Each structure stands twice: as C-alpha cells, then as structure tokens.
Amino acid sequence: MTDFPPLKNDLLLRAARGEETERAPVWVMRQAGRYLPEFREVRLGHEFFEICRTPALATEVTLQPIRRYTGLVDAAIIFSDILVVPQALGMEVLMNPAPSFPDPLNTPDDIAKLRSEVDVNKELGYVFEAITMTRKALDGEVPLIGFCGAPWTLFAYMVEGGGSKTLQKAKSWLFKYPDESKALLARIADVCIDFLVGQVKAGAQLLQVFDSWAGELAPHHFEEFSFPFNQQIAEGVKSKLAAEGIPLVPVTLFAKGANQSIALLAEKSGYDVLGLDWCIEPSLARDLVKGKVALQGNLDPNLLYGGKVALEREVKRMSESFKAGGKTKAWIANLGHGITPGVDPEDLRWFFECVHKYSAN
Template sequence: MSEFPQLKNDTIIKAAFGEKTPYVPVWIMRQAGRYLPEFRELRQHHSFFDICETPELACQATLMPLRRFALDAAIIFCDILVIPKALGLNVRMVEGIGPVVDALENPSQIKTKLKLENDIDTELDYVYKAITLARHSLEGSVPLIGFAGSPFTLMSYMIEGQGSKTLSKVKRWLYQHPDECHQLLNLLTERIIQFLVSQVRAGAQLLQIFESNAFHLGPKQFNEFSMIYLNKISISVREKLQNDGLSNVPLILFAKGAHYALEALCDDSIHQYNVIGIDWTIAPEQAKTIANNRVTLQGNLDPCALYANQDDLDYLVEEMVNQFGTNRYIANLGHGIYPDVPWEHVTTFVNAVHKYSKRLNN
C-alpha cells in the first residue's frame, strides 16, 4: 500500500470507537452531490457513472464539500450499484428517475443473466484507484469513508429495476421464492465483503453499509433477509482485515427506517459494527436508551430541516446535539442530503454541530 499522509483529524474515528472527543464530529450522507454548484458544473460535462468510473473525477467530487465545509470526514464518490454493474447488469442514471437497472425478471436469471464469474476486484479497480488518489489528495486533513450497499438493498434494485415506493416485486420474491432470494443474498454478501476489504487496502479509513430499504420490511423479514447478512458482513470483514494485516477500521451500519430492529442493531454481541446510523423517525433519547453505550449512534436530523431558515436550523441542531450528548455520537442527517438544499445551510448545520458540542464539553 502507498505511504499515506499522517491523519491530522481523527475525531470521527475516536467517536466511532467510543473514545472521548473535543467536539461531536459531523459528515453528511451524499455530501458530494447536486446541492453543490461545482458538482452541478462537473455533471454538465460528465455522466454520473463516468465520474464514478474515472478516478481523477471521483477524487475531485470527493473533495468538493471539504473545500466549503468544516466536515470531519470525506466519503468516496461512488454508488452502491457498482456491484450489480460489476455482475454484468446494465445500470444507468436517468434524469428525474434516478438509477435504472436492467432487472432480473425471474429467479432463473440469477444464473443466466448475472456474470457470476466476474472478479469484483478487477471490475471495481476504478473505485480502489479513486480511494487511493483521494486519500493522498486529502493530505491527512480528515479520514476517508468507503462504503457499499447492503445485500437486501442491492437485491431490491436488481429485481425492481429502480427505486420503488412499495418494493412489491422484490417482496413477491421473498414470499414466492425465498430459497432463490437467499441464494442471491449470499452471492451479493460474498462480493460486498471482498469489495469492502479491498477498499481498506486501497486507503479507506472507515466503512459504511447502506441498508436503504429496511423500512419496507417488518421485524421477521428484516431478520431473515437482511440482518443475518449484515451481521455476516461485519464479522467477515473484521476477520479478513485482521488476517490480511490491514487497519481495524470502524464499521458503520445505516439501516433506514429500522427503528423496529434497533435493539438487534445495537447488540454488539452478534455483530462487529461500531456505529449505527439512525433516521429522524426515532427520538434521540429513545435511541440512546436502546443503544445503552454499546455502539456509537450516528444521525439523525431530518434532511428537510436544511430547508428551514438558518436561525431555526441552528436551533434544531442545538436541540439535536443536546439530546444526543457528546459521547458515542457522530452527527449526520437521517438520510442523504437533497439536491435542492441551499449549500449555505450546510455551513450552518456543520458549524452548529461543532459550536454546540464544544459548549457542552466545556
């Protein structure tokens, strides 16, 4: 591995491991995105996946928010659907719709449509190159987060073909073809594990798993079709990092809408996640009670709060920080930032997290 610059701000890593920090660290899901004028300018000249697949452009996008805001982490510019792409499915970004996938129409296509012989590390080498480039370009200013989508979220896109309000196609599979669902989830899990470990080898200093579709499942299905695979990912990634002599990086799990499973998500005896991300549908006090200092919590401001005027936003952030406190806490939104948020309000959000958490610590 390349010799990387020494890390100067390790606040988020300390918070992830439950250590005391001088203030609450903050980053934003989708922080390199269309709310930034410079990113919109980049998109005028390059398609979304061209940026993902060109290390220099992905690095450029990764660094954009760090030049505007006092964020405590960078996250590599990429997309969760690079794994379905690596398995041979056509994925394209359609204006007004989002990602569109050449979907699996029936379970037999798991073997006939997917290129299961494809090597993930070969197919996704561009991601690793972008990570290494970004890690050097950050010059140690903040840590770099790598990420992947969860098996169930990836399977959802591979069956639905795009985002869905009901997930009725994939849930039909869960009821009609449970064995084939487990087959697909298992093969995705193995590739996600490999992808995440290789990101650390390339320079990632934290890893986040996005389980974006947890809110479509009830407790029983979440446990059967998501949680067991999420647990396996954390345990296997941790083992492989140790066996390969790589850094013991913090693992973050964000399961949107899974407050019904928060007890299991916070149970550090069954998984190896250090941080559990939560959305805005659960009160901080309730989440803290359930977590009981077993994991660090991350979140959970409603992304729409960034539409509020800046004085109101400042108050909302103060309220959130006061409720979570400054121990075992990483500030974030409860989901990805929306593209029409005024970037100036992001400045207010980030600065308020630092201001009020420093005040609490003094």
C-alpha cells in the first residue's frame, strides 16, 4: 500500500458508515465527463478508451470537476468505464460514441472465446496506476471512489453487443441457458472481485458496483440472476481484503430500477450503501432498509435542465425526505442516475450549493 496524503474531508466515508453528518456529502455519477468543456477539450485529441488506459489522462479528467467545484463536491470517482472488465476477459469494445462489441457472445459456445484466467494486474493495471496517481494528486482534498459494473449488466452488454431497449438477446440467454448464464455471471463476478480489491490496494477509499440494468429483470429473475452475483462481489471483496490484512472500505451497490428488492438488498446483499434511482421516495427507502445500510441518491438527472427554481425546490424536498428523524444521517446526496452531456456546469454547481444548504443539520 502506498503512503498517501492525509484525508481532509471524510464526510463521504462517515455517511457511508452510517453516521450522522453535519450535512450530506455530495457527488454525481459520471461526474468527470462530457458536460464539462474541459473534458471535451481533452477528448478532442484522444479516443475514449485511450483516456481510460493512460493514467495521466485519466487522472486529469478525474480531477477536472474537483478543481471546478472545489469545496462543493465531496468525492472524486476515477475516470474509467464498466466495460473494461469485458475487455479484460478478451472481448473487443469500441466507443463510437455508444459502446459496441464487434464480436458479441451469440451462444454459450462463444464463452470459449473468453480468457479462462484473468490477471487483473496485467489487463487492468492501468486503472490501478490511474487510481494511485489521482489519489496523490488529490492531496487529501476528497476521497477517491473506485468502481466496476455488476455481473448482470456486463453480461447483458457482452451478449447484446451494446446497449439495448429490450435486452432480448441477454434475457433469452437467461431463460434458454440458465446454467450456462449463471456460470458466466459467476466468472464475471470473480474478475470484478479481483478488480475491486486491486483498486483498494491502489488507493480507492470507497467502491461502487453499477447494476445499471437491474430494473430490466422481473423481481424473481433479479433474485436469481443478479442478486447472488452482486452478493458474491460484496462478500468476495471483503474476505480478500481481510485475508490480506487490508482495512475494509465501504462498498455501494447501485441496482437501478430494482426498488422492489431494496429490503432484500439491505438485509442480505453485504453492501454498506445502496444507491437509489429517482423512482422511489427516499423516506420509503429509509423505512425499507431499517437502518441496516446507508443510502445514496436520488434526484432525477433531468431536473438539472429544469432551471434554478425547480432545482432548488426539488433538492429541498429530497433532503427533507432523506432526513431520518429530522437529521442528516447515513445519506450521500447524488443524482438517481448519471449526469447527462447537455447539462450546464453552472446548474450542477447550483445543485451542489442547494445540497449544502438544505441537507445541513
């Protein structure tokens, strides 16, 4: 483990551990990205995955929102992509501008094309280098978040060959080939475990697992094809860190759209924080989790286009709904999904300012 500068702002980590905080820590998913002119400037000269694979570039774009919103944002999230795991498994992924797989998995026979063993240090060491470089460059201003995609979400991309409105191919696999699907999901989870452990060793102070397509599954299929493999990741990361004598870090699961399973996730998933989309009332989520986990979320990202009056009104409402017994406790303020490219950076600044104002105890 590298020696890093002492952390000056531990608000995020305290909230993730379930503590009462003076206000809610705040960051946003896709914080380093296309809504920032400084990111678009870097992107002009570099392909997307080139930025991911070049630690100096990944560090620069990770730091851009921290510089712009210094004192307002409480975490950095490393610039990378969930699809680096399929790449590590041996699949080609292009970004033009949406992700696409020239050679997707069409039948279970195609699983043989994947690497049987994945050395994450060899295949994904560039992410670890970027994390260490970024952690040093942050100089303790805010914690650094590492992440990966969830097995079901990654499986869906690998089978569909990109994004999909119906997930017809991926779901057909689950229903036609349930045993082969579960074996592949477990393999993906194993790579994710090693990847996340490597990120902690490199300097990540909190981890997040993105199950972006969790809500595309019926509740019983979520419990069969998503939940066990997300649970496998939480348990695997914690046991591997403990076995190596490395202090545990909080782990967040964002299972977008799986609001019907919040109580199950709080009870049995093994995660410290659950991310919420905007389709559930925060106070209801509070009741469902019964204090077993911290919560993160959950403003509709499109409110960032709604003007300052609407944005302030909704942040105030969200804050009141998240407060437990009138206090800000075990809550990390965020959007209910990633920030979209057309947002005015000054409107995001206003979001941060409103969170500071209305979440304060």
